Amino acid sequence: MKTTWYCPLDLSTVSEEEEDGLIYTVVVKQQHGTPPGPMAPRSRSRCVKAGTEEKLVLHLLHAFCMGDSSFVSIFLSTYRSFTTTERVLAILADRLENPPGENKRTQTRQAFNKAVCTVFSMWLTEYPEDFRSLGEPSCLLRLAPLLPTDPAGVELKARVLRVAEELSERQLLSDPHRDRGLSVSSTGGDRTQFDAALILGFPASVIAEQLTKIETELFLQLVPYHCVGSLWSQRDKKGREGQCWSVRETVRQFNRLANAVSASCLWRTDLRSQQRARLVEKWICVAEACRARKNFSSLYAIVSALQSNPLHRLRRTWQETDREAVKRYEELSSIFSERDNYSQSRELLKEEGSSKFANLDSKSSAQGTVPYLGIFLTDLTMLDTAVKDKLENGYINFDKRRREFEVLAQIRLLQSSCKNCTFTSDEAFLLWYHGVPTLSEEESYRLSNQIEAPCEPSPARAYPTVIVTQCPNTNSALSNPFEPDGIFDFPSPVNQLLSKLARHMKSPSVSCLDVDSSPPVPADQNPSALTPSTPVKSHRRSVSCGNNPTSTSQGSGPDMRIIRIRMDLHDGNLYRSILVTNNDKTPSVIRSALEKHNQDTTEVSKYELIQLLPEGKELTIPATGNVFYAMTSSSVDFLLRRRKGSPPSGSPSISTETSATFPRAKTKARRLVRTLF
Template identity: 75%
Template structure:
């Protein structure tokens, strides 16, 4: 028996329950974004490749395949998928089994088309031989099976080869005695720019976008990772080669008069203009950075003899790469001209007209994307506090990678005419070290102050792909792909305000708070779209009493004497931070207990294998020397100390133009 009030309460509860069951699915009320996975375990994220369509998470496959190398390996992904393929759901002819087979074919077809190098880099064909029989028995599965078996056959053939002679081909070194610097004056600027654009475009089309991920690029010089990011390294080498060609051509023949040398400066400025007309921003910046370098910048008499209109155009070209507002000028140009057929060049300030043979795509200055991805990697945590992989971070990284892919697609129809005579000259340029360049510069003009008005703002120079991913299939809006005020770039712009240079690469930002309610699920999907406030956590918080009143800041790289001892993490150090604070931040970045800080000591790794132990009560910012930004966390009394990393390893980097002298330095982050 129940009372009237109890009966009324039960009736009300039944009505509410009935209304809830009549609500449309969540994906219809909250939009597609509400069904996007934001975090999960490694295994569940991999398996979600096969279930993303049922959750209407159509972009998951593209994002996962672009970024999974940040948190797992190809071998691990294949092992998890093969375990699942060995136990498919439903009966053999049931709709569930058919949907499963369709998902499997979609995943592997996309993977093989966009990232075939993942399978070719396995080395051992055994996984592919085990995977092939597990694919669906239909026509699509048979096609995939054939492609996998062909790759397995290639891997088997490579195992039989003792060495690959093609990988060790070396170019004949240039002969300095035969190099004629003034020969560059005999080539039309348009021809030089076309040949440079040809080289840059070919390298850009070979670029593998995920090689730009901050988690990969920042680790490129660690022992055992020499072959990582090879496609970015190739772009780096071309950038440095061109900058060296500009420097050498202007300095090599010291007997030239200042008027003759000024003609060389004017020539390279004209070439830079022609590169700008061809939307070749990579070569443009290499030329500008070389002209800004100390050995050329200090040639007062030469610059005085240079045509004033040419110098003005040079300064306008250099302004494109101003650091102001996180390279806002360069970003705006990419937004305007990224997929357009021609460059938007102001003919009022540029009196020379350059004819482009065919419609050409845009070759960007890759350093902007490397900066964004490295900052993003350092700013957003890889895992949530519950240990789940932060897949929302991978979505943000994918936004940047999608811009690179779209630019690559704009370059695919570019055609060029080869000019063997210029290429012969270009490859004959001798390589000058910084010391040699400065010595030649002093032979040309004795040490003296540069002429006023010539100085430009210092600039940080931070400078690959299989078939480009179609924008429509990537879940990316082609009209908004270059909308740089996106959440990612908004985050980076906010972070840049805390930094003294765009090369600063670490602020630890929580982009989304941990779930308020514990859940047994290993995949987290947001139920509503929220804009989370991003908080900066970098040790002691800087004072914000007035603009620019915060403490000095610097980024250091810290590795640990642990299983991942070769893995560096970037830590922001301010002038307020004491040693325990920095150690705690480093431990947290390495997923260790920050409360164990007292059990570790902080050691700065100096050149020539030397070490500097930072005092336990010292101020790290003022205690460390400026010789190195590499640090080691060593357990006190530990029996397995790590040696300092090899400082003589060759590393592919872009030059940084320092504030004083603007000399080229081989460093990045």
């Protein structure tokens, strides 16, 4: 009897080489189809792993001839994380002043000129905003005469000079900071003219079509590199107010739609429960229509608003809401469950998210996919937290940029599916939509309490169950969020990294919490009276893994709780969510809160942590105590107050226009990362 053994062989060898300021990853593979052996023919490829700033820039002109064809695309997508456009142009201009080869006809010079034209043509075509955002045209005026003189170089020179001319005109107009991109007003309309009931007169398909039109235009305006974690996470710092403007516009639209849903349902406090239920049903139908159009951004905004406390607590309204509508609403809510790092949302993007899946609707117009951008922001922020920017020798870690590029490529792929979408405008709806007044969180709660007082008894009919995301157990493995199949057929390092990080986190979403803008419970009200018997999920601005931190059967579990901390400053109603475990002492919690509020973390000793209790009472947590065990279960609201005798610090730099509708990675994740990498 003959037995055949199948033995998997490692036919590749990976090593590193350092050469002239660059570190290369070298892969030697045995050529496919050749018999194994020491004399078997092998292929050798090199790609840049790390390098100095200057050498990485200059490698743009050598990458193609070295076979590292992806380097240029990755560099142009991510270089803003470690350098500036002006610096890149200066380094390239210095190189162009001393080109290789003795004369223009040598093969070396021709290959060099071809690389120069390819790089700048790709840069001008894919990232024109880099050049238009330059403060003045001197960089371009220096570059233009240095470009090659062949036909491709002449055309490139004309494009550069046109941009330089635009910059000069802008300087003459003295408007260097003109608004960029689409502008979505956030002030709301005339409150005296707003009629919430008009929304019932528009078919759900028309509303969804108009919302998809708005979202698609914003998504096509999105600059993918604005989502990179090192840029997005620093957007609120002083001097960076205009940074990531394209993401901010998407956030504003998300918040505007969520506000429209809330305002239309809460504005008329004199409506009967049956009438208000019709408004809720209308928005559920709109959410379904958005789902049919693969508009996940608007879908999530509507679901998020319906899950917010001011609407969720209206028991009589939900009692009158059609049971089938509530069931459909729960199914839509489950799409955005944070369980396993938004695994269901990711799966839908795999199935429907690329241009090859773009279908045709009944009017034969192309239909792309508009994703919930927060998922990608979370991934990029996790990557930025988990992977170091530089190696121990000071070289820039370009491998990190390759991993970020994998996520950015997914965004660009989704954008390509939306490029051929066509829409018609419905002026009547747009007039109503842009006329919706903006409600603050306090106003929403006040209107909600006027509709149904907090102490009203529960009706006989059960309140509808709203999906509350559950936190995976520590030992439960998180499935790979980007399996290498379908439309996201990318290399795996970034996927393995995200999975590894998320597997070691009790709640991937907890590390991404941001501003909790729900108002504190009034001192004269019982906190339990504000919530129904089932767990309440707040608006996505303050979404957490379960909103009942004191319960051991929901959310965080018995050894961790989510608390809300505000500072005793001018923005005293601005809460930040903090994860507290049974190992956290008071100084570490104060430090996390200071980081969340963009305050100086070296001043931990100058603050005291106070738990805000019902009836206006306060509980001061001991300076070295265990916060998890020292706090009471009656409240999750805390105050960070300066100790007497400590001078006040500067106000935090926080931008309220980009609220925490989208996730922001928590700096506490860094402590976890240090144990993993």
